Amino acid sequence: MTSSDALAGHTFEELSDYLDRDRTPADPSIDGSPECQIALRGMQRLRNTHRALLKKDVERESEREDSWVNSILQHINLEARAGRDIPISHPSPSARLIVTEGAVRGILRAAGDSVPNIIVGRCHLDGDVSVPGAPVIVRVDATVLEGEIIPSLADQLRESVYAALSQHTELAVEAVDITIRDLYQVPAPAPVKASSDE
Amino acid sequence: MPTTRAPLASPLESFSDQVLADRAADGDVRAFEVLVRRYGPLMRVYASRVLGSNDEMDDVVQESFITAWQQLPTLDNGAAVKSWLMRIVSRKSVDRIRARRPHVNIDLTDAPTPERHSPDRLAEAESQTEALTRALADIPEDQRRCWMLRELAECSYGEIAEELELPVSTVRGLLARARKTLLQEMEEWR
Amino acid sequence: MSDATAPGPVTSDAGLSSALTDQLDEAVRAVPGVDALYSAAPLVATVVASVIATTVEAVTGRPKSNSPVAVDEKKGGLEIAVKIGVTAPYAAIDVSRRVHNAITEQLGQHGNPDVAGIAVTVARID
Numbered sequence: 001m002t003s004s005d006a007l008a009g010h011t012f013e014e015l016s017d018y019l020d021r022d023r024t025p026a027d028p029s030i031d032g033s034p035e036c037q038i039a040l041r042g043m044q045r046l047r048n049t050h051r052a053l054l055k056k057d058v059e060r061e062s063e064r065e066d067s068w069v070n071s072i073l074q075h076i077n078l079e080a081r082a083g084r085d086i087p088i089s090h091p092s093p094s095a096r097l098i099v100t101e102g103a104v105r106g107i108l109r110a111a112g113d114s115v116p117n118i119i120v121g122r123c124h125l126d127g128d129v130s131v132p133g134a135p136v137i138v139r140v141d142a143t144v145l146e147g148e149i150i151p152s153l154a155d156q157l158r159e160s161v162y163a164a165l166s167q168h169t170e171l172a173v174e175a176v177d178i179t180i181r182d183l184y185q186v187p188a189p190a191p192v193k194a195s196s197d198e
Numbered sequence: 199m200p201t202t203r204a205p206l207a208s209p210l211e212s213f214s215d216q217v218l219a220d221r222a223a224d225g226d227v228r229a230f231e232v233l234v235r236r237y238g239p240l241m242r243v244y245a246s247r248v249l250g251s252n253d254e255m256d257d258v259v260q261e262s263f264i265t266a267w268q269q270l271p272t273l274d275n276g277a278a279v280k281s282w283l284m285r286i287v288s289r290k291s292v293d294r295i296r297a298r299r300p301h302v303n304i305d306l307t308d309a310p311t312p313e314r315h316s317p318d319r320l321a322e323a324e325s326q327t328e329a330l331t332r333a334l335a336d337i338p339e340d341q342r343r344c345w346m347l348r349e350l351a352e353c354s355y356g357e358i359a360e361e362l363e364l365p366v367s368t369v370r371g372l373l374a375r376a377r378k379t380l381l382q383e384m385e386e387w388r
Numbered sequence: 389m390s391d392a393t394a395p396g397p398v399t400s401d402a403g404l405s406s407a408l409t410d411q412l413d414e415a416v417r418a419v420p421g422v423d424a425l426y427s428a429a430p431l432v433a434t435v436v437a438s439v440i441a442t443t444v445e446a447v448t449g450r451p452k453s454n455s456p457v458a459v460d461e462k463k464g465g466l467e468i469a470v471k472i473g474v475t476a477p478y479a480a481i482d483v484s485r486r487v488h489n490a491i492t493e494q495l496g497q498h499g500n501p502d503v504a505g506i507a508v509t510v511a512r513i514d
Contacts, residue, residue, distance in 0.1 A: 081225030
């Protein structure tokens, strides 16, 4: 129907592809052709219409919330993240005291959350944590607020991690390696309005 | 000033996909919950469009998130968690359709008759979005899946190709055809 | 070890063991720093998302007691397993030891039965 001739030698497929490439690199033979521009505008209109439709649908779904969110959260298996068993010593021979690796990762995140402007991502415990006294290296990925002094934040985080680990575990921590993966910016949404009513 | 914000007033909600996916992979349920709230509604829309009904939507989305929780540790790039989740829900939705196909054949006469052919409905088509909804329901399945992975899931051509096990060139063609048809249908209602 | 999945423990004296389980449950919860008890029975796929606002506690499929505390009678004696959540500012090390001691204390009141093992797992620390 729309022959290539009508599209200045281009196929509809090429134009579709061009749209998805955000029209880069610019192709003068497309940009300069009124027929191509009409076709592209049509596709753009289709996309806009679809986005409007999608926005409406997603908003409607967002309003339902909660019962289905809770249902999902109650079905996920926390055991899947328990990880290895980390022993805690006790004089009684029949005692088997354990803190799970998953719980320890949780305190590493919490330790990070207690330091402002740094966010802890993934954490790894390198070493045989199931053997008492075995040397362990803690590796923590983090993201830092743009503009902060990274070494000082990393030091604070390291201190906080050491403190948490010695409080909750008997791990022989040899080192806490912190890798700053990324910087983040202050979240735009109003931080005041929600908290002001407290 | 920013440091005076109330600590733990769920700052998680402002975290990037990458951070949330990483933390969820490590077992942070709160981070996972933020992802569920962030992308669940879009996944529900996706599932309902593929399934053509809301009946099974909850199940499909729940299954998708349970799978996601299990498989998150294998996701290399947490920043891509959105399209990763959308691909999961796409797969689960299609599985659902395939599972019920035998019934569909039997019930074919009960299938919703194409409303757009009814003159009353014709007159009632108030908006382009409605026209688009109907047009989308009518295009061939492979085109629709391509289109949805592209426009809802925001997958790259490469991701779509991988998901549908098709060459990228085929994906490009299917997308163009979907757009062309949808555009024509939409224009008819203008 | 894997036969620990056998579903019907302590059938010989279900009444007594149920009472023991309930008392252990109470004693463990009373330890400062314990803010949740999770199902400690192996392979019970009950799942808890306790960190979510509404704390839901797992319940085992045990017939007599609703407690998530697991009490199994083995040849070598009782096997007791508890899985707990610990809340700040308490230290997991101290809390787990106190939980262990609270359990032995309770057993003492039940005539010090033979004990094969007391397992205390800290599954979450907030």
